[in-house]
Amino acid sequence: MTAKLSVNLNAIAMLRNRRDLPWPSVTGMGRIALGAGASGLTVHPRPDQRHIRFADLGEIRALIDDEFPGAEFNIEGFPTERFLELVEKYEPEQVTLVPDDPTQATSDHGWDFETKADFLTPIVARLKSRAMRVSLFADPGPKGLKAAKATGADRIELYTGPYGGAHASPKAAAEELRKLGAAADAALALGFEINAGHDLTVENLPALVKRIPALGEVSIGHGLTADALRHGMADSVRRFLNALELTP
Ligand SMILES: CC(=O)[C@@H](O)[C@H](O)COP(=O)(O)O
Numbered sequence: 001m002t003a004k005l006s007v008n009l010n011a012i013a014m015l016r017n018r019r020d021l022p023w024p025s026v027t028g029m030g031r032i033a034l035g036a037g038a039s040g041l042t043v044h045p046r047p048d049q050r051h052i053r054f055a056d057l058g059e060i061r062a063l064i065d066d067e068f069p070g071a072e073f074n075i076e077g078f079p080t081e082r083f084l085e086l087v088e089k090y091e092p093e094q095v096t097l098v099p100d101d102p103t104q105a106t107s108d109h110g111w112d113f114e115t116k117a118d119f120l121t122p123i124v125a126r127l128k129s130r131a132m133r134v135s136l137f138a139d140p141g142p143k144g145l146k147a148a149k150a151t152g153a154d155r156i157e158l159y160t161g162p163y164g165g166a167h168a169s170p171k172a173a174a175e176e177l178r179k180l181g182a183a184a185d186a187a188l189a190l191g192f193e194i195n196a197g198h199d200l201t202v203e204n205l206p207a208l209v210k211r212i213p214a215l216g217e218v219s220i221g222h223g224l225t226a227d228a229l230r231h232g233m234a235d236s237v238r239r240f241l242n243a244l245e246l247t248p
């Protein structure tokens with residue numbers, strides 16, 4: 001099984017929001033990502049709309065429906081009533097529930113399933129009654145996975161931030177990979193499908209998929225956007241030189 005790639009558009013939206021201009025276009029970059037073979041698009045709209053705006057959601061839904069039927073829309077976030085109304089309106093194929101506080105800079109931990117199962121269970125049922133797959137953001141440890149399973153969720157998304165953050169230390173990265181692998185084994189044994197995400201890169205993906213061959217999907221934004229900038233820079237400089245009629 002090969003893990004599917006869902007491209008997270010948050011970083012593109014953050015660049016777009018620097019100016020009152022429509023570029024880089026969030027749907028335009030989504031179109032390129034899907035055209036290049038990505039299986040889906042991920043967004044994590046935050047309550048302050050600092051990157052993805054609520055208005056982006058309908059445009060991404062239409063892009064998938066009109067041009068890439070079969071691709072998946074994954075919307076991530078903390079399940080406030082506002083968030084739930086948004087996902088019910090745009091019906092992503094997958095909703096990833098994340099325990100983020102609105103003041104958080106980015107996601108940095110999974111759910112405490114043992115204390116939050118009663119909160120999550122009716123929300124999971126509500127989303128599944130509208131045919132949306134539900135994934136729960138989970139720390140890389142086996143703790144609480146039985147409680148997570150009892151919520152009725154289909155998948156867990158393993159939080160890979162500490163793994164990505166250990167990029168400068170092979171020993172620390174190996175330890176984080178060991179934890180991710182153990183959590184994946186425990187989750188698979190309970191019947192979960194497994195996603196993973198946060199700070200994944202071209203460099204750290206191969207070892208992850210080797211250790212967790214059953215991985216269903218990775219969602220990647222920050223590292224993929226940085227990679228796109230790096231590998232697109234030379235072409236862009238040439239295009240601008242050409243516009244100045246300074247073709248090298
Ligand atoms: C849930 C998760 O892992 C995050 O990576 C998130 O989707 C990214 O959010 P930001 O783009 O706001 O940092």
Ligand SMILES: NCC(=O)COP(=O)(O)O
Nearest residue numbers: 197198199219220221222
């Ligand atoms: N669910 C994780 C995600 O969508 C992307 O995280 P990142 O690659 O921006 O860290």
